[in-house]
Amino acid sequence: MVKPHAISEVELRVTGRVSSQDRELALNKIRALCELGHEPVLDAVVKLKVRPKATLELPSIAEASLNLNGDLVRAHAAGQTIGEAIDLLDDKLGRRLRRRRKRFEDRRHDAEPENRGHTPGYVERPHDERDVVRHKTLAMRPVSLEEAADEMDQLDHDFYLYLDVDHDIDRVIYRNGDGELHVAPAVDGENLPGDTRPSIYSGPLVLNHLPLLDAERLLDHGNEPFVFFAETAKGRSQVLYRRFDGHYGLITPAV
Structure with missing residues (x-):
């Protein structure tokens, strides 16, 4: 059964020499991240770029953008290799999606009747x-x-x-x-x-x-x-x- 927030296709854009294994790795990781949220994923784009190593400390770039029901969630990572950049991207984007889901769950919890009217704030101290x-x-x-x-x-x-x-x-x-x-x-x-x-x-x-x-x-x-x-x-x-x-x-x- 397909989850309501899953996405069947992830758009991949590649610049430079990126192996088929690394391309598939990036696509699989982004597809898995699409299932973390609570919202429909309208589209997903991942960009992989490998630049000449001679002039750059971190020549490999991995970027991703997810359209979550109209809101864009993006992440960017750089590494010595494209595999390293993909792993870092997976970690960064995963953290953002989990925080987004937690904020949604916290807001839903705060809206429950027993919590209405309670807003945490600063202690009033002279x-x-x-x-x-x-x-x-x-x-x-x-x-x-x-x-x-x-x-x-x-x-x-x-x-x-x-x-x-x-x-x-x-x-x-x-x-x-x-x-x-x-x-x-x-x-x-x-x-x-x-x-x-x-x-x-x-x-x-x-x-x-x-x-x-x-x-x-x-x-x-x-x-x-x-x-x-x-x-x-x-x-x-x-x-x-x-x-x-x-x-x-x-x-x-x-x-």
């Missing part, structure tokens, strides 16, 4: 009682914007501080209230990803140069869940965020 109760120092290796987005997804966070390998600056990628991905600070002329994964937009946030105490005040009186700032003495960007217990958390790069 301003003068709030402290930085968690300070996390990160050894940030340079990564691309797409890698930062994937890392944020894997950690199931709403924001992620990282060192951008293409621009050599500290940046923060985050979800807004509608679930869209944004990155700040914006870089003029940057070609943001959007073809093989959920689109990423330039965010309106700016890097505030101010001491920690002022960052706390800005967080207290604003509507954002975090403040992206840098203390003049330290120079590196930091993120001060509001915890659900009403206190603050602070994320700073390792020096």
Whole structure:
């Protein structure tokens, strides 16, 4: 019996030398992923590309796009070999589909009568009682914007501080209230990803140069869940965020 969300045909687009075994591997993995969701798969496209190795560290690219009842779910992966890229693609796309299904199940659970009217939120704590109760120092290796987005997804966070390998600056990628991905600070002329994964937009946030105490005040009186700032003495960007217990958390790069 064919599942209602299964798909009989997956479109395959190939650039470069890709063996028939690797082509079949990619098709089988995408067909299997199509059965993970709860929605009809209207169409599925997988792209395999092998570029000259002489000039690239990761010459093999695997991309996939699934149309889930009108919503596109995309993933992109690069590897030393096309087989490695396909395996990474399978892992990334699988995580996104499982998260999507979990969000659907959570929303359905929250809509049940016994849960109506209950919305988790922040503990209301007086301003003068709030402290930085968690300070996390990160050894940030340079990564691309797409890698930062994937890392944020894997950690199931709403924001992620990282060192951008293409621009050599500290940046923060985050979800807004509608679930869209944004990155700040914006870089003029940057070609943001959007073809093989959920689109990423330039965010309106700016890097505030101010001491920690002022960052706390800005967080207290604003509507954002975090403040992206840098203390003049330290120079590196930091993120001060509001915890659900009403206190603050602070994320700073390792020096």
